[in-house]
Structure formats: C-alpha cells, structure tokens
Amino acid sequence: MTDVHSPVIRSKNMAAIKGKDTKPEMKIRKMLHAAGFRYRLHVKDLPGKPDLVLPKYKAVIFVHGCFWHMHDCDQFKLPKSNQEFWINKLSRNKKNDELHHAALLSAGWRVCTIWECALKGSNKLQLEEILTLLRSWLIKPKLNVELRGEES
Numbered sequence: 001m002t003d004v005h006s007p008v009i010r011s012k013n014m015a016a017i018k019g020k021d022t023k024p025e026m027k028i029r030k031m032l033h034a035a036g037f038r039y040r041l042h043v044k045d046l047p048g049k050p051d052l053v054l055p056k057y058k059a060v061i062f063v064h065g066c067f068w069h070m071h072d073c074d075q076f077k078l079p080k081s082n083q084e085f086w087i088n089k090l091s092r093n094k095k096n097d098e099l100h101h102a103a104l105l106s107a108g109w110r111v112c113t114i115w116e117c118a119l120k121g122s123n124k125l126q127l128e129e130i131l132t133l134l135r136s137w138l139i140k141p142k143l144n145v146e147l148r149g150e151e152s
C-alpha cells in the first residue's frame with residue numbers, strides 16, 4: 001500500500017504535532033489571557049523551555065502532548081512499526097521532562113503540567129474547570145499541579 005503523504009509532508013505533519021503553538025496550548029493561552037493573567041512564552045533560558053511562564057506568580061506551565069511525553073493514559077499509543085526506536089525516543093523525552101521539572105523546582109519555580117488528555121478526547125475536562133484549577137493554583141502557593149483527562 002502506498003503512503004498518501006510524501007515524505008516531506010509527513011515530516012511537516014510530525015513537526016506540527018510536536019511543535020510550538022499547538023492547538024491545546026493555544027486554548028490555555030487564550031483562556032488565561034482572557035482571565036487577566038499575563039505570561040511569557042517558550043522561555044529559552046529556563047529548563048525545558050516551559051510553554052508559559054508567569055513571572056509574577058513564579059510559576060511555569062507545560063502543555064504536554066500525551067504521545068510525545070509518553071503519558072500513562074488512553075491517548076498514548078505506541079506506533080506499530082519501529083517500536084524500539086519510539087520507546088527509546090519517548091523514554092528520553094520523559095526522562096528529560098523529569099530532569100527539567102526537578103531543576104525548575106530547585107530554582108524556586110512552581111510547575112504545572114497540563115496533559116493533552118485534559119483538553120481533548122473523551123475524558124477531557126471542561127475549560128471553566130481548568131481555569132478554576134489553574135487560578136487557585138496560581139493564587140494559592142501550592143507547589144505542583146497536574147491536570148489530566150478524567151479516568152475512564
């Protein structure tokens with residue numbers, strides 16, 4: 001069977017999936033902005049280049065794709081081919097996430113991870129619910145927060 005995408009288009013698609021300004025991230029950005037929170041984007045000099053940085057609250061937010069960051073949820077499916085390659089690559093991503101997380105915490109940042117499954121798919125949370133959680137996390141100094149789709 002021939003592939004409908006040429007190799008170039010395929011690699012573009014993959015980049016779009018992995019890249020910045022992904023749709024789930026845009027949802028969070030729009031929502032926080034509308035709620036009056038101000039942030040910086042993809043700050044390069046912080047470990048892991050957090051997607052959103054709120055200096056006023058000493059807080060960073062990562063919006064993680066469940067595939068690329070190997071989330072333990074129903075949105076994660078290992079590709080059928082090249083499994084060894086994918087396991088290596090994705091495990092490396094996951095390990096890096098842990099290192100970045102630890103480095104941020106020890107530098108005094110508070111870290112929120114929003115998993116893609118909190119934003120899309122059958123177990124997603126309501127946006128208002130996410131905003132409520134983020135707001136209370138930002139205002140009250142709790143160290144970490146992780147938002148994910150509800151367990152099915």
Ligand SMILES: [Zn+2]
Binds near residue numbers: 073075116149
């Ligand atoms: Zn997930």
